Amino acid sequence: FTRYKIRDPSTGTYLKFRLCDMRGLEGDMNVKSEDIASLLDGHIPNKYKFNPAAPATKDTPGFVKEPTIKDMIHTVVFVIDGSNVEVMPDEIVKKLKDIKEMLIVRDIPLMVFETKIDKVCSEVDKDVEEVFYSETVKTSVDKVADVIAIPRSHVFPIKNYEKEGSLQTGISILALRALKQALLFSEDFLENQS
Structure with missing residues (x-):
């Protein structure tokens, strides 16, 4: 999972939105439903690599315990x-x-x-x-x-x-x-x- 900032090439400043991306669901990509829910709710940190064996928890490094609206998927x-x-x-x-x-x-x-x-x-x-x-x-x-x-x-x-x-x-x-x-x-x- 990666968050991308988008820069305005004319000013060099970042625009007020981000694009987030995760690998597709095809083949062996077995993202747990709990991880999808955590992602939507803003708990998953940037650059997180989903583990098909176990979902992210509060103990996962970088886990956002109290996400704000900025952390959530819109x-x-x-x-x-x-x-x-x-x-x-x-x-x-x-x-x-x-x-x-x-x-x-x-x-x-x-x-x-x-x-x-x-x-x-x-x-x-x-x-x-x-x-x-x-x-x-x-x-x-x-x-x-x-x-x-x-x-x-x-x-x-x-x-x-x-x-x-x-x-x-x-x-x-x-x-x-x-x-x-x-x-x-x-x-x-x-x-x-x-």
Whole structure:
């Protein structure tokens, strides 16, 4: 688990949000439910390495015993490979739904970044703006929303930078649009805490 500060390149100052990341749930990644709950509640320290044999406790080095709102997770984003939704293993779907239930209890917003959308639709591979018009993309977004059981408006198709040698406006817009919504959800979460 890692927290990342985001710096404004024009001023050199850090922006007032952080992105947190943890390894995916695939394969042998067996994060305990207790660890996910502790992470959401702000108890897990930065750079923590999850132990599949035992969850973090108050005795874990760096464990935040009295987390503040700054330590808590304000929005959760599942990053799902759009080209693999149909073959996603049942145990992964179950883990995602279990996490979703933890979020509901805590009123933490959930959204999905559906990546590799260009692999889902060849038209998007040719022209990323087609993401807004493609029936194939719409069907894929619907499928992801159905699997996770969230509103379709919480699923954001994104094209990964893969073969591009420089930034492309269309690709960046998809990612920035999704990030903007994550920040808006986080604002909503914070407003509901007061």
